[in-house]
């Protein structure tokens with residue numbers, strides 16, 4: 001009888017170890033976000049948090065510049081967006097965007113330094129539109145960014161190209177192609193948290209406005225009615241987007257949902273409403289700002305299908321529940337708050 005237990009134990013012990021090796025090493029921190037017993041809690045790994053904290057420090061802003069004196073539009077030749085700033089405010093702005101976007105290459109990243117008015121470098125043309133895009137976020141998307149707002153640094157963090165952007169992926173076939181198309185899934189992609197879920201949750205939801213809601217909202221309904229409104233395929237796409245959203249904020253599903261009832265807004269946290277706006281904001285930036293810049297970018301900056309780099313939740317959040325943990329950087333740059341007069 002004794003041996004009967006020993007054998008399976010010997011077999012099971014390595015299996016259990018194998019299973020656990022997929023888990024995270026303790027300690028793990030748990031933060032309750034809802035009523036007791038509802039499973040509304042967040043599980044954090046302090047080591048991951050430590051890494052993120054380093055990534056999410058906002059740089060100090062230079063002191064505000066004098067508002068008097070001549071306007072930039074009166075002194076410079078080709079100022080189309082920031083003309084209402086005083087010359088010293090304008091120069092403070094140029095210094096800030098250099099620090100945020102091209103600290104290594106400096107002014108020359110955007111400028112022909114023989115003639116600052118020249119628009120010959122595509123980077124300058126893109127940057128002008130980026131100023132307007134940032135103003136749009138801060139002015140029209142307050143339901144998402146609140147008074148915290150964004151600056152170029154929120155996305156760029158000192159890089160010419162933000163570290164997290166997305167392109168439409170090239171079509172993938174099974175090896176050899178004999179088994180046909182992968183239908184956009186079954187590759188362990190980082191976009192979908194290394195799951196086999198669809199690897200492009202962005203084109204349908206952060207560019208196009210495909211329906212995200214897939215849950216049936218009634219029990220196995222009566223004659224002629226189906227409780228399921230959406231296909232499994234559609235549902236997998238929704239899940240892939242949700243995995244992206246969770247990963248980009250560094251949170252679990254319960255940060256927004258009460259998982260006993262994913263679709264119920266009454267039982268969700270307010271953060272889910274913020275996210276609803278975030279999805280619409282990302283669409284707006286991608287369609288109104290990024291896509292129209294496609295021809296401005298040189299071909300080597302475009303994706304495998306010739307589309308421009310686009311924004312998703314990670315572009316700003318980079319693993320934090322609020323970008324830069326909510327450091328209100330934008331308030332030091334009023335010119336990025338309001339849409340400048342044409």
Ligand code: HEC
Pocket residue numbers: 075076077078079080081082083094095097098101102106107108109110111116117118123124125127128
């Ligand atoms: C990330 C791109 C970028 C960087 C880096 C940059 N600028 Fe600019 N600069 C612009 C844009 C865009 C404009 C036009 C703004 C507008 O139309 O309102 C501009 C305009 C100017 C002008 C006005 C020129 C004219 O006569 O029309 C001056 C002067 C200037 N920048 C100086 C600088 C200096 C000095 C630096 C470095 C400290 C710098 N810029 C760094 C993007 C940049």
Ligand code: HEC
Pocket residue numbers: 097101110123124126127130131132134150151152153154155156160161162165285301309310311315316
């Ligand atoms: C919401 C995120 C976001 C914000 C905010 C943002 N950018 Fe960008 N920026 C992008 C994306 C996405 C690209 C495309 C990446 C690429 O160049 O392939 C880009 C590209 C650029 C480029 C071209 C870089 C290159 O080498 O191709 C410049 C210059 C630039 N941004 C300047 C700015 C400036 C200046 C600001 C602030 C006024 C700003 N950006 C704010 C997302 C952002």
Ligand code: HEC
Pocket residue numbers: 212213214215216238239242243245246249251252253254255256257262263264271272273275276279
């Ligand atoms: C940061 C907030 C947030 C996180 C985290 C999040 N969701 Fe969502 N979820 C939303 C929002 C917002 C919607 C509704 C989107 C819309 O209608 O535009 C939604 C919708 C859904 C739906 C569709 C509900 C319906 O009405 O049919 C499902 C299912 C879902 N989420 C599952 C998940 C799962 C599983 C996770 C974890 C992997 C997750 N969500 C993580 C915000 C979140």
Ligand code: HEC
Pocket residue numbers: 137144145146147148149150154245249271272274275278279282311312313314315316317321322323326
């Ligand atoms: C342009 C940059 C940007 C993008 C893109 C972006 N966010 Fe945000 N998000 C912010 C800022 C800034 C805040 C902080 C607002 C505040 O302080 O209340 C924020 C706050 C949030 C919050 C509130 C967190 C809390 O605990 O209160 C959630 C949830 C969120 N974002 C989800 C998303 C999701 C999901 C996406 C992608 C669909 C997304 N965000 C895309 C900038 C962005």
